[in-house]
Amino acid sequence: MRPTRRAVLVFAALLPLPWLLVVVAPALWTFAFDASALVLVVLATDAVLAFPRRRLQLELRAPEAGFVGVAMHATLALDAGSGRRPTAFEVMLDLGGEAGPSLAHNPFAVGTSAPSEVEIVPRRRGLARIDAAWVRWRGPLGFVQQTRRFALDRVTRVFPSVHASRPAAFDLLFRDALLGSKLQPHRGEGSEFESLRDHAAGMDVRFVDWKHSARHRKLLSKEFRAERNHPVVLAFDTGHLMREPLDGLARLDHAINAGLLLAWLALRSGDLVGAYGFDARPGAFVTPARGTHRFRHLQQVSADLAYGTDETNFTLGLTALSARLDRRSLIVLFTDFVDTVTAELLVENVQRLTRRHLVVFVALTDPLPSRILGAPPDAVRQMARAVLAYDVLRDRSIVFERLTRMGIHCLDVPSARLSASLLNTYIRIKQRGLL
Numbered sequence: 001m002r003p004t005r006r007a008v009l010v011f012a013a014l015l016p017l018p019w020l021l022v023v024v025a026p027a028l029w030t031f032a033f034d035a036s037a038l039v040l041v042v043l044a045t046d047a048v049l050a051f052p053r054r055r056l057q058l059e060l061r062a063p064e065a066g067f068v069g070v071a072m073h074a075t076l077a078l079d080a081g082s083g084r085r086p087t088a089f090e091v092m093l094d095l096g097g098e099a100g101p102s103l104a105h106n107p108f109a110v111g112t113s114a115p116s117e118v119e120i121v122p123r124r125r126g127l128a129r130i131d132a133a134w135v136r137w138r139g140p141l142g143f144v145q146q147t148r149r150f151a152l153d154r155v156t157r158v159f160p161s162v163h164a165s166r167p168a169a170f171d172l173l174f175r176d177a178l179l180g181s182k183l184q185p186h187r188g189e190g191s192e193f194e195s196l197r198d199h200a201a202g203m204d205v206r207f208v209d210w211k212h213s214a215r216h217r218k219l220l221s222k223e224f225r226a227e228r229n230h231p232v233v234l235a236f237d238t239g240h241l242m243r244e245p246l247d248g249l250a251r252l253d254h255a256i257n258a259g260l261l262l263a264w265l266a267l268r269s270g271d272l273v274g275a276y277g278f279d280a281r282p283g284a285f286v287t288p289a290r291g292t293h294r295f296r297h298l299q300q301v302s303a304d305l306a307y308g309t310d311e312t313n314f315t316l317g318l319t320a321l322s323a324r325l326d327r328r329s330l331i332v333l334f335t336d337f338v339d340t341v342t343a344e345l346l347v348e349n350v351q352r353l354t355r356r357h358l359v360v361f362v363a364l365t366d367p368l369p370s371r372i373l374g375a376p377p378d379a380v381r382q383m384a385r386a387v388l389a390y391d392v393l394r395d396r397s398i399v400f401e402r403l404t405r406m407g408i409h410c411l412d413v414p415s416a417r418l419s420a421s422l423l424n425t426y427i428r429i430k431q432r433g434l435l
Contacts, residue, residue, distance in 0.1 A: 001047055007143040011039050046139035050146060051087045058091075058133055058150045067161030068125050068253050077115035078135070090136045093118065096129040122158040124250060125303050130154040159303045160256040196220045230330060230435045231272045231288035232426075234259040234298075235321060237335035238305050239279040239312030247415045251364050255334035256302045258362075258419045260295070262332065262426055267292045269430070275301055276324075278317030279308035285324055311342075318349040325357065330435055332360045332422070338392075343399045351406055358434055360409045360425055361400075364418065369393050 003011075014035045057079040066072040078089055122128050133150045199208055199219035207221045236242075236259065242252040263273045267290065274288035275298055286301050312335070321331070331353060337343045353359050369389035377383040400410050409429070413421045429435065 001050075001144055001146050003043060004138060004143055004145050007039070007043055010143075011036065014039060042141065043143050046141040046143040049141070050139035050144060051137055053146055053148050056089075056135065056148060058135060060130065060133060060152055060154065062120070062130055062154050062156055065157045065159060066120075066122055066128065068122055068158050068257075069249050070161050071119040071121045072128075072156065074118050074120055074130075075115050076118055076133070087137050091116075091118075092134045092136075093120070093130055094132040094134060095120070096131045120156075122156075123245075123248065124307065125158050125160060125253060125256075125305070128156040128158050130156070157303070159299060160253065160260055197223050229270060229272065229290070231274065231325070231327060232263070232266045232330045232332065233274045233276055233288060233321070233325065234263060235276045235278070235318075235331055235333045236302070236305060237279065237312050237317075237333070238277050238283065238308040239335075240309050241312070241336050241338065242334075243307045243309070246364055246366065249415075250307065251336060252305070252307060252334075254364060254415045254418060255362065256305065258422050259332065259334060260299060260302060261419050262422050263298050264292075264295055265423060265426065267295055273298065276321050277305045278312070278320070280310035280313050280316075282317055282320040285321075287324075288329065314346050314349045318353055322353055322356065328435065329357050330360065330426075330429065331357050332362060334362045336363045337396075337399065340395055340399075343395070347399065347402055347406075350403065350408060354406055354408060358409075358429065360411065360422075360429075361403055362411045362418070362422065365412050365414050367414065 017035050059077045059079070060074060061077075062074040063072050074093075076091060078091070120128070120130075130152050132152055134147060135150065136145055136147045138145045196209060196212060197220065199213075199221040203221050207223075209220050209222050213220045236252065236255055238252060242255070243250055245251075246254065259275075263275075266273045270290065272288035272290045273294060275284070275286040277283035277285075284301055284304065286298060314335075325331075333350065335346070337346055350359060350361065369392050372382075372385050372389040373393065375382065375386070377386055396412070400412055403410050409425055411418070411421050411425060
């Protein structure tokens with residue numbers, strides 16, 4: 001129990017009164033401290049009339065699993081009994097674990113009977129713990145407040161999410177639906193024979209099947225589709241650079257969300273999909289396999305990818321990946337770099353991968369250097385920051401230019417456009433038969 005702000009202000013306002021009485025009427029000095037004593041009596045009365053701590057009960061119902069960046073709804077119910085004056089309670093959840101910081105939520109008012117709903121938004125994968133709930137309420141006069149802690153020890157598993165990327169994927173795959181047509185990226189282009197169809201004006205004459213055309217006495221053209229049964233490996237850099245938050249989520253979580261969406265599309269297309277994680281040493285490896293049922297396994301494995309604190313060893317990590325692949329594969333490398341030394345090692349090891357495999361290099365654009373460079377230089381400090389930002393952007397563009405010249409497909413896009421750009425790149429590779 002502790003006094004409220006109202007009690008402290010009233011007590012402080014009455015402090016000069018005894019000294020004024022002593023100065024004006026010294027004979028009344030015995031009554032000088034009666035006003036302050038009255039405040040103490042009011043405090044004691046308010047504490048007696050306040051809701052008793054022992055009668056308060058709390059129940060929390062939280063989901064057993066959630067997704068990173070997606071709000072989880074927990075139900076909180078307070079049982080204050082009956083026959084008491086209604087009291088307004090304030091509740092705050094004490095969060096812990098890898099998925100959220102402690103005391104991350106603002107207090108909210110709850111009633112004494114109806115349960116209330118609270119949103120918990122995990123910002124990282126892993127285990128989100130609800131350690132305790134703190135309940136605070138005031139006496140009927142508003143002069144004292146009491147606090148009680150309820151130990152909960154609830155654990156919620158936080159998985160990667162593809163919910164944020166679904167609108168971009170649906171817009172990409174069904175963007176022609178309003179015009180009466182549907183995008184079919186696996187038919188009409190590619191290198192695997194699909195069927196024969198009547199030749200129409202505008203079709204490439206190189207695809208005319210002259211043998212069957214002579215047999216049926218009409219022009220028939222071959223129709224192709226994108227080849228299937230290709231291994232696709234999602235390689236995630238879990239080093240300390242990928243821990244950096246961007247738009248509310250860690251870079252690694254943005255990469256995992258986009259990678260899972262690509263895995264779903266590749267599995268639906270008949271390709272084999274695997275996953276790989278590495279930082280200072282090689283991590284988990286999932287052998288590429290087909291079937292949409294594999295998506296759940298990939299989601300489980302990606303949920304267990306830890307946020308590394310060490311610098312990434314590209315030589316060890318990419319060499320170990322290359323040794324585990326026995327056939328040409330599409331390797332989607334999610335990583336990032338900030339300095340030229342790290343970039344030089346990265347470029348050298350990625351170049352070795354391109355001798356046997358097709359590599360897609362994926363990085364997220366940080367909007368901060370562009371904002372600094374575009375801001376008006378009102379002071380010398382801002383001018384110095386703009387020069388540094390320009391050097392960072394220039395070095396970054398040089399690295400991507402070198403990677404592109406090696407035949408690597410590079411993506412350096414904001415997090416909001418990552419999923420759509422990655423799916424576009426995958427479809428373009430399949431249509432051109434680059435694998």
